[in-house]
Amino acid sequence: MxxxxxxxxxxLGCSAGPDTDSTATVIAADVQPGTTDxxxxxxxxxxxPDDTLVDVTPSQDADPPADDVDVADPPDVGFIDGxxxxxxxxxxxxxxxxxxxxxxxxxxxxxDTFDDALEDSLDTPTDVGVAPDVxxxxxxxxxxxxxxxxxxxxVSGNTLDxxxxxxxxxxxxxxxxxxxxxxxTWVLIAPPGVYxxxxxATFDSLLYARASCGGTCLGVSDxxxxxxxxxxxxxxxxxxxxxxxxDGFGSASAAGTYTLEVSEVCQPECGGKACGPDGCGLTCxxxxxxxxxxxxxxxxxxxxxxxxxxxxxxxxxxxQSVGPLTSTMPGxxxxxxxxxxxxxxxxSYFAGPELTYTFDSKADQVVTITGDGTYPLDVFVLExxxxxxxxxxxxxxxxxxxxxxxxxxxxRRYYVVWDSASPxxxxxxxxxxxxxxxxxxxxxxxxxxxxxxxxxxxxADSEKCGAEGQCEPLGLGELCETPFVIPLAxxxxxxxxxxxxxxxxxxxxxxxxxxxxxxxxxxxxxxxxHFVPPETAVYTLxxxxxxxxxxxxxxxxxxxxxxxxxxxxGEAGAEVVVPLDAGVPVDIVVDGAEAGAAGPYTLHIxxxxxxxxxxxxxxxxxxxxxxxxxxxxxxPEGQCGPLPEP
Numbered sequence: 170m171x172x173x174x175x176x177x178x179x180x181l182g183c184s185a186g187p188d189t190d191s192t193a194t195v196i197a198a199d200v201q202p203g204t205t206d207x208x209x210x211x212x213x214x215x216x217x218p219d220d221t222l223v224d225v226t227p228s229q230d231a232d233p234p235a236d237d238v239d240v241a242d243p244p245d246v247g248f249i250d251g252x253x254x255x256x257x258x259x260x261x262x263x264x265x266x267x268x269x270x271x272x273x274x275x276x277x278x279x280x281d282t283f284d285d286a287l288e289d290s291l292d293t294p295t296d297v298g299v300a301p302d303v304x305x306x307x308x309x310x311x312x313x314x315x316x317x318x319x320x321x322x323x324v325s326g327n328t329l330d331x332x333x334x335x336x337x338x339x340x341x342x343x344x345x346x347x348x349x350x351x352x353x354t355w356v357l358i359a360p361p362g363v364y365x366x367x368x369x370a371t372f373d374s375l376l377y378a379r380a381s382c383g384g385t386c387l388g389v390s391d392x393x394x395x396x397x398x399x400x401x402x403x404x405x406x407x408x409x410x411x412x413x414x415x416d417g418f419g420s421a422s423a424a425g426t427y428t429l430e431v432s433e434v435c436q437p438e439c440g441g442k443a444c445g446p447d448g449c450g451l452t453c454x455x456x457x458x459x460x461x462x463x464x465x466x467x468x469x470x471x472x473x474x475x476x477x478x479x480x481x482x483x484x485x486x487x488x489q490s491v492g493p494l495t496s497t498m499p500g501x502x503x504x505x506x507x508x509x510x511x512x513x514x515x516x517s518y519f520a521g522p523e524l525t526y527t528f529d530s531k532a533d534q535v536v537t538i539t540g541d542g543t544y545p546l547d548v549f550v551l552e553x554x555x556x557x558x559x560x561x562x563x564x565x566x567x568x569x570x571x572x573x574x575x576x577x578x579x580x581r582r583y584y585v586v587w588d589s590a591s592p593x594x595x596x597x598x599x600x601x602x603x604x605x606x607x608x609x610x611x612x613x614x615x616x617x618x619x620x621x622x623x624x625x626x627x628x629a630d631s632e633k634c635g636a637e638g639q640c641e642p643l644g645l646g647e648l649c650e651t652p653f654v655i656p657l658a659x660x661x662x663x664x665x666x667x668x669x670x671x672x673x674x675x676x677x678x679x680x681x682x683x684x685x686x687x688x689x690x691x692x693x694x695x696x697x698x699h700f701v702p703p704e705t706a707v708y709t710l711x712x713x714x715x716x717x718x719x720x721x722x723x724x725x726x727x728x729x730x731x732x733x734x735x736x737x738x739g740e741a742g743a744e745v746v747v748p749l750d751a752g753v754p755v756d757i758v759v760d761g762a763e764a765g766a767a768g769p770y771t772l773h774i775x776x777x778x779x780x781x782x783x784x785x786x787x788x789x790x791x792x793x794x795x796x797x798x799x800x801x802x803x804x805p806e807g808q809c810g811p812l813p814e815p
Contacts, residue, residue, distance in 0.1 A: 300360050301408045311382035311412065313354040318413065320359050322431045328353055328372075328415060328424040335414050338377050338386035350375070350417030351424040354382070357403070357411040362434035363449035366390075366413060368399040370427035375416040378403045382412055391418065402450030442470035466522055466596055468497035475522055479504040479558035481584060485526040485604050487534075492541070492601020496522045496587065504558070505588060508549050510565035513590075514681055521589035522596070525558060528585055528604065530577035535607045535622035538585060540571025543600035545591040548573050553582040562679070562731060571602070576624070614640050633673040633694075647673045649726035652697040652756065661703070661776040667759065669694040669767040676729050676758050678721055683733035684745075689719040693761025697726055698772065700757055702749040706777030707791035710757055711744040714770040717762035718743040726756040738762040742770075746792040785809050 300319075308314060312334035315326060331351040357364065357378075368376040368390070376399035378387040390399040403411050417423025439453035444467035447453045456472035457465020465472055482500030485491055506519035528536070538548050550566040550573060551558060567573040577583060585604070589595050609620030616634035620626045628640035631648075635641040646653040646667065653665065672694030680688040702708065712720045720743045721736035723729040734755070737745035739762070749755060757774075761767050782795030784807030789795045797809035804810050 300358050301410065303356075303358055303410055308356045308382065308410065308412070311354055311356075313352050313414070314356065314382075315353045316355055318355045318357045318359075318429075318431050320364065320431055320433050323428065324355070324430075325426065325428050326353050326415065327426045328417065329426075331424070333421065335383070335416060338379055338389060338414075349420050351421060352414050352416035355413040355415070355429065357405065357413055357431065359405055359410075359431075360434055361405055361407040361409075362436050363402055363404050363447070363451055364411075364434060365432040365450055366399075366401045366403060367430040367432075368401075368415060368427060369396070370399075370415070371396055371425040372423050372427075373397075373418045374399055374423070374427065375414075375418050376401050376429075377414050377416065379412040379414070380409065384412070387411060393418075404451055443467075443472050445470045466497045466501075468495070473497060475501050475503045477503050479525055479584070479586075481525045481527045481558060483526055485528050485585060487536075487604065487606035490601065490603050491526070493599045494524060494587075494601060495596070495598040496524055496589065497596050497598075498524070500524065505549075505560065505586065508565050508568055508588075509560055509562065509679060510549065511547070511568040511590070516590040517592075518588045518590045520592050520595035523586050523588040525587075526585045528577070528583045530579055530581050530583065532579045532608055534577055535574060535609065535620075535624055536577045536583075537574040537605045537607070538567075538572065538602060539605070540587075540602045541600055542571065543597060545589050545594060546571045546597055546600060547588055547590065548602070549586040549588065550575055551584040551586060553584065558584045574623070577606075616640050628673075633671065636671055643673055646696040646698070647675065649675075649697060649756070652699040652726065655698055655700040655774065657701050657703065662774060664771055664773045665698070666769070666771045667696050668769045669696055669759070669761065670769070672696065672767065676726075676760065678719070678730050678733065678736060682730050683721050683723075683736040685719075685721075685736055685738065689721075689736070689738055689762055690758075690760040692764030694767045695758050695760035698757040698759070699726075699754060700774065701754045702751055702777070704777050705749070705751045706779055707746060707748050707789070707793060708777065709744065709746050709773075709775035709792055711773040711775075712742050712759055712770050713773065714742045714768060716741065716768045717766040718770065719760045719762040720745055720758065720772075721760070722747055722755050722757045724753070724755055726758075729756065729758060 308317075313331060316324065318324065328351040331353050333349055333351055335352050335354065357366075366376060366378070368374055373393070373395050374397075375389065375391050377389040378401060379385060380387055387403050388401050390401040392399055403413070405411055413429070415427055415429060435449035437447035437449050437451065437453065439447050442453040444454040444456050445452060453470070454467075454472075455465075456467050457474075465474055467473075480500070480502055501522040501524055503519075503522050504525075505523060506517055508518065511518070530536070538550070540546055540548060547568050548571050549560075549568050551560055552564045552566070554561050554564050566575050571587075575583075587597075587600075587602070589597050607622035609622050609624065609626060611618075611620050611626035615638060616626045616628050617638045618626055628634055631643060632640040633643050633647060643651070645651050653667070655663065655665070674690075674692055674694055676695050676697070677690035678685055678688060680686060710720055710722060712718050717738070717740050719736065719738040721729065722734050722745065723732040724734070725732040734749075735745045735747040737743045743762070757772070759770055759772055778791035780789035780791050780793065780795065782789050785795045785797050785803035786807050787795050797803050800812060801809040802812050
């Protein structure tokens, strides 16, 4: 199951941490890592079989701290395993400082000058706060704890020998979201602000942070795949630390080596902003809760809401470019949460505001709407069918991305709607689109040849394209007004033949209608049969053909989708079993199951079949299954009974 990339974090407040006085904090002197040992030394710089951890020695060229600057004791940095402590890039353990021949940071302070301190201050931000003084006992006992992180740190680890101590703190739970995977925990001790954590692992990893050991979740990053990079922004409050967990996705096999990096501190810039990016990877606040049905959107740092009725903001014309746009600009609405022509029925467009433009076609022409590729955007075209900007049956086109081409008719109005179904990024900024028109070039009465606009010359609604490439009047079976008729006196079963190779695409069924998950009949010729059942019974309508075929039956040919009783389709022929009432006329449509599918066929109409149902849940002898009356349920003994009480 493919997991979408996510990096969810708690929103950080807009106010920065409290200003400090003129003191600065020296976290650690520059250090250089030693070689990896195999048993336990923490004070040498050589590799031998009895060493286990990575050692460091202070750098000889480290800049001394600024003169007359208060210095706080640095927190211990490194791995804790029993009594052993080893250090990493941005920290020095007490034992390393003691063994070093260089002076301690406290000694070096007196040797610095005011000019040196002033020069250093030009390269580092001021008033960023101080790191908290944390008792190691508060975090060293956390399951999976391996070391301390400071700003700018880069550490390496290996979870192969770790235990599955923690699970994804978003509460997904289960063996496939970290619960069964080995993990290691680091503690970030740093001044207040926002820090970006970057994890590169050799396995399919998870990266998350908590406010305490096993406590409140601060954020999660989960990008699918082995060896990918996880990135997570974490807000550290004054006096607090963050527990950073390197975990695997899946099972215990999701483990291995990794590198974890911590950025320098970033101070959010939220002055006067109620929402929107804070400049550090988090937000200054959120507006509304689309998941809870509360709409609210951020526009230029302020929370705004929109009308819930479609109100086009402006007209758009042929050969016009429109933009830059944002879906939260003045004129945006929240009129549509679903569309009848959307590609996936399970998607909801509720969270995304939409921008709507009107297009009035002055001629029969091919119109192409092209977005700039900004993700995630879908363009829908709604034809005005007398109800204005509304998504009625047959009015909706598009919904397959940000590029769509359609045939516009002279004198018709169309609504161009830009919307997003993304629940995580419903607001789309800085996008644009072009609307281009092409007028087909076709000789009078000609059809079937290229029209110069990427399509073929077609005929009027009352005509079809004949074998000689000329438009000709529609014949029997090609109009609802002139269908093929199955005589009432005909003896059943009966069969009729036909050929849709030459014909007209007159009818179609939209998706999720008439028993079809996907739309059927669009772009394929069809024939209509009028049939009056001689008795109330179950009938089987079967089409024998060699091309992809659809067959559907309804009570009104002109509204076949709305009155459809049943439908079926297949790659070579189709069949549908449907109960019909005596004397109630129905229209049977033989259609192609995909665009361009046409050819010879035979339609078979069975004799009336009376279902035989001694019990429920068994075949009825007419191609169906014996059921129960409304409000009853078939029990294991094959008897209908009342529904169980809730």
